[in-house]
Amino acid sequence: MKPRWWNETLTLYRRVKTVTNGKTAITWTREVLHNCFFGVTEKQFFDGQHVIRQPLFVVRVPASYDIFAKGDIIMKGEIAESIPDKTSDNAFVINVVKDNSKMGGGTDHYYGGEA
Secondary structure (H helix, E strand, C coil), rough: CCCCCEEEEEEEEEEEEEEEEEEEEEEEEEEEEEEEECCCEEEECCCCCEEEEEECCCCECCCCCCCCCCEEEEEEECCCCCCCCCCCEEEECCCCEEEEEECCCCCCCCEECCC
């Protein structure tokens, strides 16, 4: 049984890279994911003069879905557009993926986030 706070709907945009005649094209396949966790914390770093704060996104997706990959995009909510808006406040590009699908106990999932 999943924790009760795994109650978010997410839209996953899978990055599809194709090369034809030496030219690379990026397209997206869209999938809506239910009963997920979506969290935002904050990361801080010092640029030499100022403390810079940025959001840090984390998602957990039930292992009943296919695992996602680095470069895919997650948006909070059910988004109808076929191409992701990477500039949206509720969107981020996944750059960390962990396979926690063998955890058992109802919490088997995939983890995605930012580094």
